[in-house]
Amino acid sequence: MNRTIRRRALTATAALVCALGLASCSDDSGSDSGDGDSGTTTVAVTHAFGTTEVPSNPEHALSFSQTWTDAFAELGSPVATQVVNDQFADGQPWDTEGTEGTDVAGTTVPVSVTSADLVTTLGMEAIAEQDPDVIFAGFLPDQATYDALSDIAPTVATVGEGKVDDWRAVTTAAGEILGKSDEAEEKIGEVDDAMAQVKETYPALEGATFAYAAYRAQSFTVITSPQDASNTFFADLGMTQATDRITGTESGRGIAVSAENLDLLDMDLLVLWISGETPDDLPGWSDLPSVKNGSAAQLQTVAATGLGAPTVRSVPWVLDEMDPYFAALQEADGE
Template sequence: MSHRFTFRAAAAIAVVGALALAGCSSSAEPDEGEAAASDGTFPVTIQHAFGETTIDEAPADVVTWGWGSTEASIALGVVPVAIPFDSYAGGDDGVLPWVSDELDSLGVDTPIVLSNDGEAPPYEEIAAADPDVILAVYSGLTEEQYELLSEIAPTVAYEGEAWSTPWKDVVTTVGTALGKSEEADTVLADLDQVLADSAAAHPELAGKTVAAVWDVAGTFYVYKAADPRVAFLFDLGLVNAPAVDELSNGDETFYYTLSYEQLDKLDSDIVVNYSDTAAEQEAFLAASYAQAIPAVKAGAVAQVVGTEVVASVSPPTALSLTWGLDDYLDSLSAAAAVVDAE
């Protein structure tokens, strides 16, 4: 997926945009989608940052935009007719691996893949898909973009700030829009059980403080507790390092930049560092400014390396959580073991 932000540029949990249109046929027949979604009571009205959206009937043809709505819709039994191209962690067709895996397991075709240039939604392509609803629950839509999309179909935006919808709220909001709130509760209950089991299997994580960071092209980013990827770490038993809040300069809601000269103040038990490649990871660890971070100096670094792995946990989605969880836990556990050995 792509948009204005990139994983590398820190604020986003989505990715760098790409002007590409990869398309196949719709993955679900319209009446199949309508039947699957018709167990809810309509109309429904959903509040969001730009007001409210009323959906009169159970949607059959769904277009998703942003991050996570695609996976939530599929997990709830409604395969969208069109999804955004993801140039960061998607394959050549712009489809994320866990989405591709799920489509294969369902035996359905890949939806239309919408061009994603990082600036604005491709309105003509979306209109051509003739959606009943547009789900952009975790996205960076501007009010103008929202208004233009709403001329095509009822559009559901994020509730608070752009790119900061908690990943669980993505599932519940999509469930409401599709008339599948009970199914959404079931999906979340299953994932909560996975998280509870994971936390129980890794008691070494419980209560350890964490700072999630990314060093990109001379700029050092620190993610705040409001960032959904950090909330995911809390789900696994970790807690926010006080230094993360103390050093915050108010740049953005869910991240801030920190000068290299201040990195010695970023004190936490564990540092989670995101890198696109192993070479970037090694360069970060070798940098003198990185070694000034207490947890890095001690070796208590959980490395999240590779675009697919980074995307799967930044933040997780209804389908990516289980896809990337084992590797994530292994890395966090190794960092925690360093702390315990001190």
């Protein structure tokens, strides 16, 4: 019997017994206890669409979020199934080497994504066929999509204040779900230590201005929200987000800046997500201080993903990728 149907049947039976006064009943939907025989417990996880009771040590976790996938893997309990953009089907560069991806997820389901999100692309029928006991969805387009997923299994949407999962909050929650809270905090501490080392190595980062943007068709979409994970990454290094002066058309996660307004991108560190053409031939591009100094990074999709949707595993890797640009900024600072 499908797990969702079975769960609903058991719930309905219990409700009927209580209603008839055949047993002394209480609400077992809380986060600290479940079925007395199975010992099943749940952990409350707050996200963009509310709070969900997630089963402890889930056996059939389905993850659309690299942040959740990496958190579970780092804690030694890979999710049963991960759904990824097909360009990541062979794994990420920050995955543990020599394991052929088995330390990341039991099964990987690649899908070809164009403009739709992973959930919409895969479809509800295919998701239900995975028979998950919890779904870590990450970003969801609307309440209706969340409700449809919740009809299949307990669902967790984006955790944190931004539009992508907060890697620290997710790793902490994963530790609670797996009964490994201390280990989760250790993992977070290790990443924080790595970031602290970068700050010590490059003191010029403190107070330096930055902007992160996607470049497409001679337009820069600058990520402006302070809560966005990519901006938090640089803020954690002591840098200053200088996008309050950015003006233009609202677009997705940020504001679109046309090539004619390149002067708005005068930052100490400029980081771009490049897919296809580059801005190298744009009039005025070579005159930007960050381009002259070598602190203008042009990242391909994999590195941009590791930065734009950071995880407990991707952050140290991204720090290494960004090291030449941090060094250039330091050199330009004259220290």
